[in-house]
Amino acid sequence: MCGIFGYLGKRDNALELVIKGLQKLEYRGYDSWGVTTDLNGELFCKKKVGKISEANLDDFTDKKATIAMGHTRWATHGGVTDANAHPHFDPDRQISVVHNGIIENFQEIKDELGAENFVSETDTEVIAHLIAKYRKNHPFKEAVLKAVQRFEGRFAIVVLNVGENYLIAARRGSPLIVGIGEDEYFLASDIPAFLEYTQNVNYLDDNEMVIVDGGVEFLNLETGEPIKKRLVNIDWKAESAEKGEFDHFMLKEIMEQKDTILRAINQEEDDIMHIAQQIKNSRGCFLSGCGTAGKVCMAGEYFFSMIANRHVNFAPSSEFPIYHHFLRPESLLIVISQSGETADVLEAMEVAKSKGAKVLSLVNVEGSTIARQSDFSIHIKAGPEKAVASTKAATSQMALMLLIATAMRGELQEGRRVLADVGSKINDMLNPRFLTYIKTVAEQLKDHENAYIIGKAENYPMALEAAIKIQEVSYIHAEGFAAGELKHGPIALIAKGTPCISLVANDEVRQDVINNTMELKARGAHIIGISPEKHDVFDEWIKVPDVGVASPLVNIVPIQLLAYYLAVQRGLDPDMPRNLAKSVTVK
Numbered sequence: 142m143c144g145i146f147g148y149l150g151k152r153d154n155a156l157e158l159v160i161k162g163l164q165k166l167e168y169r170g171y172d173s174w175g176v177t178t179d180l181n182g183e184l185f186c187k188k189k190v191g192k193i194s195e196a197n198l199d200d201f202t203d204k205k206a207t208i209a210m211g212h213t214r215w216a217t218h219g220g221v222t223d224a225n226a227h228p229h230f231d232p233d234r235q236i237s238v239v240h241n242g243i244i245e246n247f248q249e250i251k252d253e254l255g256a257e258n259f260v261s262e263t264d265t266e267v268i269a270h271l272i273a274k275y276r277k278n279h280p281f282k283e284a285v286l287k288a289v290q291r292f293e294g295r296f297a298i299v300v301l302n303v304g305e306n307y308l309i310a311a312r313r314g315s316p317l318i319v320g321i322g323e324d325e326y327f328l329a330s331d332i333p334a335f336l337e338y339t340q341n342v343n344y345l346d347d348n349e350m351v352i353v354d355g356g357v358e359f360l361n362l363e364t365g366e367p368i369k370k371r372l373v374n375i376d377w378k379a380e381s382a383e384k385g386e387f388d389h390f391m392l393k394e395i396m397e398q399k400d401t402i403l404r405a406i407n408q409e410e411d412d413i414m415h416i417a418q419q420i421k422n423s424r425g426c427f428l429s430g431c432g433t434a435g436k437v438c439m440a441g442e443y444f445f446s447m448i449a450n451r452h453v454n455f456a457p458s459s460e461f462p463i464y465h466h467f468l469r470p471e472s473l474l475i476v477i478s479q480s481g482e483t484a485d486v487l488e489a490m491e492v493a494k495s496k497g498a499k500v501l502s503l504v505n506v507e508g509s510t511i512a513r514q515s516d517f518s519i520h521i522k523a524g525p526e527k528a529v530a531s532t533k534a535a536t537s538q539m540a541l542m543l544l545i546a547t548a549m550r551g552e553l554q555e556g557r558r559v560l561a562d563v564g565s566k567i568n569d570m571l572n573p574r575f576l577t578y579i580k581t582v583a584e585q586l587k588d589h590e591n592a593y594i595i596g597k598a599e600n601y602p603m604a605l606e607a608a609i610k611i612q613e614v615s616y617i618h619a620e621g622f623a624a625g626e627l628k629h630g631p632i633a634l635i636a637k638g639t640p641c642i643s644l645v646a647n648d649e650v651r652q653d654v655i656n657n658t659m660e661l662k663a664r665g666a667h668i669i670g671i672s673p674e675k676h677d678v679f680d681e682w683i684k685v686p687d688v689g690v691a692s693p694l695v696n697i698v699p700i701q702l703l704a705y706y707l708a709v710q711r712g713l714d715p716d717m718p719r720n721l722a723k724s725v726t727v728k
């Protein structure tokens with residue numbers, strides 16, 4: 142989940158440029174930061190605990206360099222200290238490295254090199270020490286190759302060697318992208334870091350290395366053999382990765398749902414029909430994802446059941462490997478991921494492929510690892526999603542699932558019409574009056590430490606997703622329940638004034654959910670009803686459009702806004718909640 146950024150090229154303010162690039166990646170990891178360069182043959186390094194947004198650029202204006210790299214850290218091994226911040230280097234300060242991932246055999250290497258020579262608690266430091274060891278008898282490139290061939294685990298690294306005016310990067314399991322500019326090159330864990338300079342990129346694949354020295358040379362990590370990579374032009378504009386007039390990315394991305402649904406369903410008909418046919422042909426179809434993407438998969442289960450009459454099994458990606466007994470070559474795994482880099486999803490894919498099963502993916506980052514390792518991948522086209530809390534990606538993913546389900550029933554055009562209608566109704570719903578009302582509802586909840594959400598059928602996954610949204614940005618203990626499950630235990634939690642959100646759609650289970658809501662009300666709960674129609678049981682009624690089976694797409698939008706305003710009203714930063722990162726690239 143860390144942010145990595147390296148620069149080599151025509152500009153002599155490389156340190157400032159790296160810091161600004163890291164600031165665009167701050168959502169990827171932010172308990173400490175650091176930058177490094179070769180300043181006239183001496184390794185320069187500044188690293189400290191804190192947010193990269195607090196870095197003072199004046200500290201770097203006098204340090205002219207055309208090569209530099211930096212890192213924002215989300216701690217895995219070792220506490221949050223200056224010493225554990227990246228970059229890390231060898232005792233002679235010749236090799237400097239930044240790293241995202243986990244070197245699983247770091248302790249064995251550390252012991253071999255002499256643990257007493259280490260100054261940090263991190264796994265990363267062994268990378269610099271080991272490369273420095275090999276560098277004594279090998280050129281820089283060979284020293285890096287020899288070192289990375291010993292590592293077990295996932296990594297993306299950028300390495301600098303004092304006196305050598307080039308950068309080397311390598312990856313296995315964590316993202317690394319090469320930006321190709323005009324006489325300048327960028328290495329980053331995510332595209333927004335350099336999007337203002339170039340939209341031409343090469344994606345490093347697993348077990349590949351790149352040498353950036355006024356050109357780019359790609360090598361296979363295992364054999365050292367050169368490899369050819371295709372240049373990709375990213376159709377994101379730099380401003381789309383900025384906040385614009387919004388206070389936070391989260392609100393910007395919620396509001397972008399005015400048109401992201403329409404973009405999501407704007408897919409090649411052949412692609413949608415291909416996936417629909419693959420599901421039909423499969424014997425054992427699984428849906429898998431993590432967190433919010435996992436709840437989207439659960440909603441997909443209901444869509445495929447209710448619309449296409451097809452049983453599809455959801456499993457959280459972290460649990461999916463236990464299903465290996467059921468997997469066979471005729472099986473199909475569909476994974477959903479915004480970032481396209483989630484480690485648990487990648488591991489689920491490896492298990493499925495090990496059994497000969499096909500893997501399809503719905504992702505929001507073109508060229509991401511999940512996209513490139515799938516047999517077939519669809520881009521949800523939601524545009525960069527930078528807030529840790531996933532919002533527009535989730536509704537776009539659900540729209541695509543619903544579209545595929547209607548395609549399975551031979552009604553693709555009807556599905557497009559329904560979803561286009563949903564898109565325009567979300568557009569109408571996201572008006573200033575609606576936002577103001579949600580803000581007042583947040584005022585009622587902001588001092589509570591618990592909140593419960595109930596839903597049934599296709600809205601049960603939305604009750605679970607609502608809980609994630611509220612938890613992750615407001616830190617309120619929110620829990621989602623299947624409405625029918627309340628009386629089997631959770632209703633004991635309800636006391637006078639307990640905030641309860643009830644997702645009530647105009648579907649066949651509407652009365653059941655109203656009845657469950659009445660059970661809550663009878664025990665003193667403060668009821669917030671999200672529904673197309675008012676009901677006496679609601680203390681607050683958040684009106685949403687009636688969109689039939691697509692109700693999860695509209696019901697989750699007020700929850701996203703509620704979570705956002707709760708965070709703001711509780712004095713928190715909704716874009717970068719504590720302990721979380723935007724892309725969970727470690728298991």
Ligand code: AGP
Pocket residue numbers: 431432433434435477478479480481482483486529530531532609610613722723724725
């Ligand atoms: C969602 O708001 C969370 N940030 C988190 O649960 C996220 O959905 C999960 O980590 C999966 O990420 P992905 O979609 O990038 O795979």
